[in-house]
Amino acid sequence: MPAEGGRFGDEVINLMRLKLADRVQMRAAQRIEASLRYMMQNLNQPMKVPVLSAMVGLSESSFFALFKSATGLTPLDFFIRARMRRAGQLLVETTLQIKEVAAQLGYDDQFYFSRLFKSVHGIPPREFRARMEESNHQDLKRKLATGKIPAQQTCLIPADENKMSPRVVIGGFQPAALRLNTFPGNTHEPAAKPK
Helix, strand or coil: CHHHHHHHHHHHHHHHHHHHHHHHHHHHHHHHHHHHHHHHHCCCCCCCHHHHHHHHCCCHHHHHHHHHHHHCCCHHHHHHHHHHHHHHHHHHHCCCCHHHHHHHCCCCCHHHHHHHHHHHHCCCHHHHHHHHHHHHHHHHHHHHHHCCCCCCCCCCCCHHHCCCCCCCCHHHCCCCCCCCCCCCCCCCCCCCCCC
């Protein structure tokens, strides 16, 4: 009989450890989430790990390890990808010159910006814009030809009006193991199903 009581006690202790681990993980996720939100709201400012780690109350090394564990990227890699993702949006949605897009994201050197953009997207910003315009043009032609133009076009929602759960991955980034190797013009990627 004492053996069963001991086993039950072990199970309770293990359950308590799991609950504690869940709380620790939740707290860690909340800390990283705060730093992600700060990064996404300050894409035009330099990113400094000491500032981010102090903001969430962790040492730099703990912050770095926790961030990489949660996102699959280092803080700097995440920040660069977030900036380049925003750059892609600006190139598609505006007529800003490349140097103006670079400046809006905090880059003084247009050529450095272009190299970073190419390292993330695989093509330079000018070619990215041209491909996206051609892709949109071809898509519109296809919709016109088939008569499948939706009555209400999809539009982007400003971040402050977004009603999505805060649990949605910020900036569209996922850990490396879950991330697909995608590009907007990728013909090998299955098309999204319309709702």
